[in-house]
Amino acid sequence: MDRISQLPEPILQHILSFLLVEDAARMSTLSKIWTSAWNSLSYLNFGDNLFHNNNNQEDLPNLLKGVTQILAKRHNQKISVQKFSLQLPYWRRRCYYLHKWINLLVACNIKELNLRVSKTIYQGRREHCKLPEVIFNAKALNVLNLNGFKIELPSNGCTMKLSSLRELHLCNVSLDEKLCKVYAQAATI
Incomplete structure (x- = not known):
């Protein structure tokens, strides 16, 4: 039994x-x-090796689509995602999937988001995936752990609504000059 x-x-x-x-x-x-x-x-940990250990490049599109389907199913069923963790090797086309996933996660009221994009060096400069602006509307987000992203202030005039954010961990990120100035002004107040 x-x-x-x-x-x-x-x-x-x-x-x-x-x-x-x-x-x-x-x-x-x-x-x-x-x-x-x-x-x-509601706890989705894809680990560090799902995309790195996959030697068959033909399986990669299926893995990317699989993550999208898992998140879309939770969104359609109105399931709040408590935690999402994923490490992805950098490739410009994969940023499309990251943007789609972050949109779905924000819609699913993500509480803890851990994303790591392994960066590559191209012609002497580091490539970063731009963090989608929708992340600034994540009202339920408590923990944000980012590695390998470019973070810019929202261009469409939207305000940052990260009212529930309690922990912010940034590693290997590129901050927009405007964002640096905002934080420098906030630190002097």
């Missing part, structure tokens, strides 16, 4: 939250209750 599968769904989700997304998705094949727990899982 499988006693673990008889546990309430919130406990199964808690168990799945400790696994990488790849392993949690595999667990969903065990039974309908595990599938249900996986489909409503």
